[in-house]
Amino acid sequence: MDYFFVALFVGMAFALVGGGLAISYLVAPNRPNKVKSQPYECGEHTVGPSWVHFNVGYYLFALLFLVFDVEAAFLYPWALVFREFGLIALFEVGIFIVILLFALVYAWKKGVLEWV
Amino acid sequence: MNLSGANIDFTLLLPEISLAICGFAILLLGVTKRGKDFGFGLGLFGLIAALAFTVQQWGTLETGFFGMVTKDGFSSLYNIIFLLAGIISLLIAQTYLRAKKIDKPEYYALVLFSILGMMVMASSYDLIIIFIGLEIMSIPLYVLAGFHRFNPKSNEAGIKYFIIGAFASGFLLYGIALVYGAGATTDLRLIAANYHSMAQQAPLLLYAGVALILIGFGFKVGAVPFHMWAPDVYQGAPTPVTAFFSVGPKAAGFAALMRILDFGFDSMDEIQSVLWILAVLTMAVGNILALFQDNIKRMLAYSSIAHAGYILVALTVGGEGAVASGLYYLLGYTFFNLGAFAILTILDTRDGTDSRFSELTGMASRHPFLATLLAIFMFSLAGFPPTAGFFGKLYIFSGAVEGGFIWLAIIGVMTSFVSVYYYLRVVVACFFTKADHPFQQVAMNPYLALALIITAVGALGLGLFPSSWIDLSRQAFASFL
Numbered sequence: 001m002d003y004f005f006v007a008l009f010v011g012m013a014f015a016l017v018g019g020g021l022a023i024s025y026l027v028a029p030n031r032p033n034k035v036k037s038q039p040y041e042c043g044e045h046t047v048g049p050s051w052v053h054f055n056v057g058y059y060l061f062a063l064l065f066l067v068f069d070v071e072a073a074f075l076y077p078w079a080l081v082f083r084e085f086g087l088i089a090l091f092e093v094g095i096f097i098v099i100l101l102f103a104l105v106y107a108w109k110k111g112v113l114e115w116v
Numbered sequence: 117m118n119l120s121g122a123n124i125d126f127t128l129l130l131p132e133i134s135l136a137i138c139g140f141a142i143l144l145l146g147v148t149k150r151g152k153d154f155g156f157g158l159g160l161f162g163l164i165a166a167l168a169f170t171v172q173q174w175g176t177l178e179t180g181f182f183g184m185v186t187k188d189g190f191s192s193l194y195n196i197i198f199l200l201a202g203i204i205s206l207l208i209a210q211t212y213l214r215a216k217k218i219d220k221p222e223y224y225a226l227v228l229f230s231i232l233g234m235m236v237m238a239s240s241y242d243l244i245i246i247f248i249g250l251e252i253m254s255i256p257l258y259v260l261a262g263f264h265r266f267n268p269k270s271n272e273a274g275i276k277y278f279i280i281g282a283f284a285s286g287f288l289l290y291g292i293a294l295v296y297g298a299g300a301t302t303d304l305r306l307i308a309a310n311y312h313s314m315a316q317q318a319p320l321l322l323y324a325g326v327a328l329i330l331i332g333f334g335f336k337v338g339a340v341p342f343h344m345w346a347p348d349v350y351q352g353a354p355t356p357v358t359a360f361f362s363v364g365p366k367a368a369g370f371a372a373l374m375r376i377l378d379f380g381f382d383s384m385d386e387i388q389s390v391l392w393i394l395a396v397l398t399m400a401v402g403n404i405l406a407l408f409q410d411n412i413k414r415m416l417a418y419s420s421i422a423h424a425g426y427i428l429v430a431l432t433v434g435g436e437g438a439v440a441s442g443l444y445y446l447l448g449y450t451f452f453n454l455g456a457f458a459i460l461t462i463l464d465t466r467d468g469t470d471s472r473f474s475e476l477t478g479m480a481s482r483h484p485f486l487a488t489l490l491a492i493f494m495f496s497l498a499g500f501p502p503t504a505g506f507f508g509k510l511y512i513f514s515g516a517v518e519g520g521f522i523w524l525a526i527i528g529v530m531t532s533f534v535s536v537y538y539y540l541r542v543v544v545a546c547f548f549t550k551a552d553h554p555f556q557q558v559a560m561n562p563y564l565a566l567a568l569i570i571t572a573v574g575a576l577g578l579g580l581f582p583s584s585w586i587d588l589s590r591q592a593f594a595s596f597l
Contacts, residue, residue: 110147
């Protein structure tokens with residue numbers, strides 16, 4: 001096993017980031033003022049503190065996204081070996097998708113898909 | 117790929133499948149208008165069906181799914197422990213949940229999924245499957261700990277358990293990765309067969325991997341110094357969930373530890389001295405800190421840490437006899453600990469209770485039968501004959517003496533003497549303390565009575581016929597030792 005290239009890669013990663021920071025520290029002029037020190041919010045003025053509650057709905061949508069994400073992640077390797085395994089693979093992936101479908105039906109019936 | 121050796125046999129998984137089907141049925145019925153009340157019944161049905169299938173599998177030795185699933189006497193006995201714990205904690209749960217207005221069908225589905233994970237954990241020789249089982253078990257448990265959504269303490273318990281649990285899973289997974297790095301396999305059978313060549317080629321990876329695995333499971337079973345989450349989580353979680361916590365995940369952690377340490381890494385001698393230290397620390401810290409608790413749930417949390425210490429003694433000694441006695445102890449512990457928690461749940465069902473010692477005063481005169489049962493469970497936890505607790509400790513400590521671990525046995529017996537004090541405190545509070553205010557009546561129903569009967573019969577029955585049960589535990593081990 002040759003770890004030299006891994007070490008080289010890690011070293012270059014550090015050098016690149018460290019070098020960039022170092023050069024900007026040495027070269028860039030440092031003249032802060034009040035407007036510059038504000039947090040950047042897409043050019044808008046910041047409104048209120050940043051410790052706010054996010055709508056929990058985003059979180060639920062993220063969870064639902066996970067259902068499909070996991071499904072896709074598993075279907076690719078499954079498709080690769082499907083020919084060799086045959087019907088039993090179809091059956092097993094069927095069970096898997098039905099279980100994920102249960103999750104979707106459950107969430108749907110619970111009203112998660114409606115934005116409030 | 118060659119499928120001839122795969123043995124894809126779904127009958128092997130019938131217990132797990134019945135739990136999964138019932139769990140999904142509960143969830144899907146739970147979102148319909150009329151299906152909300154089926155949770156308890158379907159949950160109980162699923163657990164009993166799984167128990168029937170498991171008992172039917174008793175005595176078989178079969179592997180399937182490319183060697184990923186192994187059903188042997190060991191997995192059967194453990195699965196019976198998990199299912200019994202599930203049935204008893206379900207029986208005591210409904211009354212409590214209704215009283216606290218959190219009786220949702222999801223509760224029963226989560227318990228079923230969690231037990232499914234435990235059964236997966238106990239039924240494999242492969243570290244990856246053990247890890248997947250652990251996650252299937254843990255994720256529902258995080259939700260269950262925070263099931264009392266409008267109680268801040270319950271929320272705290274859920275978040276705390278989640279963070280610590282995720283942390284522990286990280287350790288475990290890293291350990292598995294290092295072991296894979298040492299031997300290019302996650303199959304414990306191959307690890308056991310090639311142990312010496314692995315230890316020669318990559319000793320550092322192997323030792324670091326096993327250490328990390330041990331830490332991961334140390335968190336799960338609540339061994340000192342990985343125990344600090346237990347008291348807060350046990351106190352904050354709804355009481356029937358605490359009952360389940362104190363038995364289910366602990367037994368599952370020990371199932372995995374026994375397979376990994378007493379089979380996979382049986383040849384690693386250094387592990388014994390590490391386990392020795394863990395066992396002593398766990399027994400001492402658990403028993404001593406339990407002395408200072410005012411809250412019964414917190415006291416029982418420390419007591420369950422101490423009990424994990426006794427089972428660690430059995431693991432330290434190793435070999436068929438010692439580990440079988442550990443398994444016997446776990447089975448007994450399932451009954452008497454759940455019995456104690458069943459009574460605590462019944463008491464907590466009343467309004468305005470916080471499971472403090474002072475709430476027990478006057479119980480004996482108001483509910484003599486319940487108080488007597490509580491005393492029996494406390495005697496069993498403390499290890500008085502003729503209960504299961506006594507014979508469990510007797511077998512474990514005499515096994516330690518036979519195995520040459522005399523100091524371990526002495527420390528164990530001494531710490532268990534300390535434990536008598538705080539168990540008897542409960543009995544004293546029930547029977548001998550003058551009540552300054554009348555004891556608030558508790559409500560009984562057939563389910564609660566059934567749970568109490570099962571646990572009392574189990575705690576006493578295991579104590580009255582210890583030899584036949586220890587033989588059963590030995591049989592369970594014959595499959596891999």
